[in-house]
Amino acid sequence: MTTSSTPTGNNTAAALRARIRDVQEAARGVTALYPRSYILQCIKEDRFPDELWQKLGEFGLLGLSIPEEYGGSGGGVLEITALNEALALAGVPTLFLVVTGLARVPIARHGTPEQIRKFVTPTCTGETKMCFAITEPNAGTNSFAMSTLATPDGDGWVLNGQKVFISGARDADHMLVVARTTRAAEVKNRTEGMSLFVLDMKTPGIQLTQLNIQVETAERQYMVFFDNVKLPADALIGEAGKGAKLMFEGLNSERLLAAGAAIGLGDYALAKAVAYAKDRKPFGKPIGSYQALQHRMAQAKAQIEAARLMTYNAAERFDAGEDAGAHANMAKLLGSQAAVAAVEAALQTHGGYGFDRDYDIVTLWPMVRLLEIAPINNEMLLNYIGEHVLGLPKSY
Ligand SMILES: Cc1cc2nc3c(=O)[nH]c(=O)nc-3n(C[C@H](O)[C@H](O)[C@H](O)COP(=O)(O)OP(=O)(O)OC[C@H]3O[C@@H](n4cnc5c(N)ncnc54)[C@H](O)[C@@H]3O)c2cc1C
Structure with a gap:
């Protein structure tokens, strides 16, 4: 895809939602071809999901956030975060998109035109990958x-x-x-x-x-x-x-990509929990009618939506060239916590079956817990908020 929108263009709420929706529709076209079962097979065979990556390149999705003059598809961090969320929502999270999205930021912003053409342009089609x-x-x-x-x-x-x-x-x-x-x-x-x-x-x-x-x-x-x-x-x-300042610009973008992955995975887990809770009836009524489970899922859903609002608000600030540090940190903190709450709710809902790898619930847990620790642990995000937003003394 090529997005006609620019990060600093029409930023009304409706226009922002349309930008996110356009990317996510295109992403669904790819994940319909390469769903969760495909990625699980790649993991089993210990191989990179080349077919998925090439298709993302063909659809112009890998070029999001890179200007068209450098072979990208335009848009900003908002669009590439929306892509990461959509992939996770389909159960196809990719760390490569997070690290590529991060690594390209300092090069695209501070590299020479030759460096951008040499290192960034081929990543837009999937010809090369960057860690x-x-x-x-x-x-x-x-x-x-x-x-x-x-x-x-x-x-x-x-x-x-x-x-x-x-x-x-x-x-x-x-x-x-x-x-x-x-x-x-x-x-x-x-x-x-x-x-x-x-x-x-x-x-x-x-x-x-x-x-x-x-x-x-x-x-x-x-x-x-x-x-x-x-x-x-x-x-x-x-x-x-x-390099430190350049690196932090990239790290803010990485936090947003991680937040996108977290909220997508959280929604993916919740969708599985809801489907199971409607169907499973050990006492004759669906377990989804019991408030102990229903409220847990509802709480996680509310957390995910709050994190989503924060994530896209931070992405919008980042793309507008504002200091997005505080909001990006908060988005990753809230997104990762929401994802853990959602997978925990899904695990509880599935009872013993949640631990059967074939139900693919327990398999989500390491990934969402990882997002509380990497790319940066949540304690460091709280340190940042404490120090730079609240003005408290540095704690470490
Ligand atoms: C699956 C995976 C993928 C990764 N991918 C990459 C990658 O592609 N590139 C890359 O460079 N790195 C990558 N990392 C590294 C990751 O970013 C680090 O593991 C993470 O930043 C924490 O560093 P550490 O493991 O050394 O923890 P440590 O620094 O040893 O910290 C351990 C714990 O101590 C606490 N802590 C530490 N410092 C403070 C503090 N100041 N205040 C309060 N609490 C604190 C936190 O709870 C933290 O979790 C990856 C890690 C994993 C597990």
Whole structure:
């Protein structure tokens, strides 16, 4: 698809709803061909869902949020979040869309036209895929303490270090890496000295080790080692040492994509719970008529709708170029909590059958719980709200 709307165009409530609806209708065209059963089969075979990805590219959906002049389909983070929600709603969540959506933001906003054409344009058709690497084993949530280091080498750079939990590293063509170009111990302000680089995954010196993570997605997680990886000059996005600000722009977009996935998965789980609750009658009446279950589902539905409003409001702010940090953090916090409430309600409703993998309820639980921890744990979001919205002292 190509969306005629622009992020800063007609933003009445009706126009925003129409933008979301258009994307979600197109997405349903793809998930009708590649439903949950397809993705579960890919997971079983430990392979990337190439057919789904190619179809998303053909439909122009992978190009959402990227301007048409760079081969994208236009629109903003609002549209790509709507896509992520629609995929999750069909039971087809994809971490790749979250990390691609994140990784493309700093390149599209701060890269040169050549870098955008080289690294972003081919992702719009599905020709290439991009993963994102920030987490390190020792630094964890405290990304500023990272030790992966890029040092100047002729015109380019040499990268050494290690990342962990990198989703989709095996299937990606490129990786957006956050590295230090000045060691943490040598900067006055911890946000200084960080830089963003795009790596070709075929570059010698990159080694992957698969982790044993139990989350039902087609993307696996990897420990990634960089051993004297030589990077050309055009691997650097923006200015050396000034990558932190660029990274945060991308992270806000990632939070919204994660919120979209959470509310979609929550609704997916609730739909299954409602269907089961209408049908199951151990005492002669449908269990959905019992308030203990009905209210639990109704509560989760209300939480999902509240999170959805917050998510699209934050996306609209982001696309308008406003500071969307607080709203994006709140959207991811509320979305992930709503998704957990929905899957919990679905599990209770299904009784013992909820634990049978074939009913596909317990299988949703790791994914929604993950969303409370990654891409950023909810405690850090509460820290942000406490400190930056309420003006309370920093707690850590
Ligand atoms: C399936 C999966 C996919 C992932 N994909 C990627 C990816 O593609 N790219 C990438 O770079 N990373 C990825 N990650 C990493 C993820 O973002 C981190 O796991 C997450 O940010 C938390 O870091 P950590 O695991 O080191 O936890 P730690 O930093 O060790 O924190 C552990 C816990 O301590 C608490 N905590 C930590 N700091 C604070 C604080 N300041 N205040 C209050 N509480 C705190 C939180 O409850 C947190 O959950 C992925 C992780 C998983 C599991």
